[in-house]
Amino acid sequence: MPTITIREALNQAIREELARDERVFLMGEEVAAYDGAYKVTKGLLNEFGPKRVIDTPITELGFAGLGVGAAMVGLRPIVEFMTFNFSVLATDQIINSAAKMLYMSGGQFKIPIVFRGPGGSAFQVSSQHSQALESWYAYFPGLKVVMPSTPADAKGLLKSSIRDDDPVIFIEQERMYGNKGEVPDDPDFTIPLGVADVKREGTDVTIVARSLMVPIALKAADKLQEQGVSCEVIDPRTIRPLDIETIIQSVKKTNRVVLAEESHPLCGVNAEISAEIMERAFDYLDAPVKRISGADVPMPYAKNLENLAIPDVERVVAAVREVAYLD
């Protein structure tokens, strides 16, 4: 299996799906002539031409809505947000149009669209360009929310998202585009949405992590192994639909759980997972559920402050030791 970056894996997924289905097209700011602000769409304009790969004006609400309209009548748009920070301008079309169209129309209009782009914390770009928005989108029935953490997951999940008949919010972690890993080159390689992946098996403590927190949790698990603590790391990969069963089964096995995320804690995804664990596995818990979240502040610019705002390996290690009553 070739080893490639997440950036290249996403590029492969889009390329293969553009080649596979004429109804698929890509639009967004700088996706074509510029090759993508983050180079995810590099070379696609050359290969597929301006009909299929379209540069838009900076008009997020407009082109998000245009994509939803096109999806109503048979196209399968991939709409790139240069970053998900800018999707905030498009939320009316994502939430009020894309998420609700099938329901409001009594099942008549499916919206097969992917809204994708980088999200989560970036490198020193301060408050407006560095934030995790998945809990917003996961709140709405009708949307699916996907967050890959490896190149293989990125490719397999993006291909499934493009083939899916419902609107998918596909959030790529801005800091992780250069991360490498093995990726199958079979054009039919896909990963189903709504299936969690056990990234590391263990017996003492379950760590649930997504996106940027997955490599951090795995590093923490390595350290903890040296300290004699065996951690199981679960990546839900899809926030909605959420594979809660896999998490519950793991908690029933380890009886201790740490939930790590870079987003704010209030009304966050891990608040939901924590409640599910309480409802479904309360009697199995040997310690309270422990959450680690991004600081409940707008993201600062200064490097030292930014580092403090994003959970790191040390915080995960400390949390695991806390629920294992080791300190």
Next chain:
Amino acid sequence: MSKQTAEPRSAAGAEEKSSTGVLDAPEVDPQTLKQDRDAAKQRQKGRLGGLDPETIVDLYRQMLLIRRFEEKSAEVYSAGKIGGFCHLYIGQEAVAVGALSAIRKDDYVLTSYREHGQAIAKGMSPESVMAELYGKATGCSKGKGGSMHMFDKEVNFLGGHAIVGGQIPLATGVAFAAKYQETDRVALCFFGEAAVNQGAFHESLNMAQLWKLPCIYICENNQYGMGTSLERAMSLQDIAQKAYAYEMASEFVDGMDVLAVREATVRAVERARKESLPTLLEVRTYRFMGHSMSDPGNYRTRAEIEKYQERDPIKLFSSTLKEENIIDEPRLEQIDKEVREQVEEAVRFAEESPLPAPEELYTDIYSDPIDPTH
């Protein structure tokens, strides 16, 4: 990116505009009003040429059907049969009927929450529209959409959308798809004048002209965004002119004349089909009722409403048709009887239809059925 070649066109319809200007004046004496009405009728008569009597009578019938349907909607709403919001189309019938008579069944229509009229004019049955108002399983959206969210894929009626201006980018995307799929279909997008102040309007018009999309933007200027008059909400009130900012063709249209609306739409549709270019139509109209059923309408004077009722699009058209000997009084009465029966039948159908089954709560959220516990 495609280069723009469309020349900006001056907004047509100057004569209509000066006429509705008479209506817009705060005080109009009866004599001026009569002259204005006669002038409007003369213009309408001039538009009859080339239309066969059957088509003409059908336009009249459709307008009357919508009027009677909406009167009945108000009645059953007041009786508690319809819940939620209910925005009536009374006074604006000429816009939907005139515009939709200019397109094909396979063309698309998207509109706002004031959409009962467009739904019926696009060919949806009054039964399915009334049943939707009643929240019944037989409604066009299975009782899940209600007054503001009517859909019918069969006739390419792509919805009632209830965030002001939200349908404008959607319609632009539908037109984009029609072009992408290499069809000659067009998209008609209706919205009120208040939507023109939304960013969605401007973002859409920019893309539509930039990419030459076959979308026809029909602004139904009824002069009030809920209770706020145009004067209080818009710096440049000449809406047709706003197309200039995007080098888009535009026209001002008398929305109280069904034939004027039809003619302007025919021109726009031809531009869309043949040149794949969008058009903005500012159609001046007036709603005779409140914004919604709960609106007492204290922001308008009785005199103002009565002034516009003098230009009632249905009265104007019946008067024109009688004077031109296309229809006589007994035939008009017969049509009224027939549409009233149609509306009664729609009510009967809605009354007798079942409510949605409880399990419908959890269907149509995703294309694949999901576990309702999640």
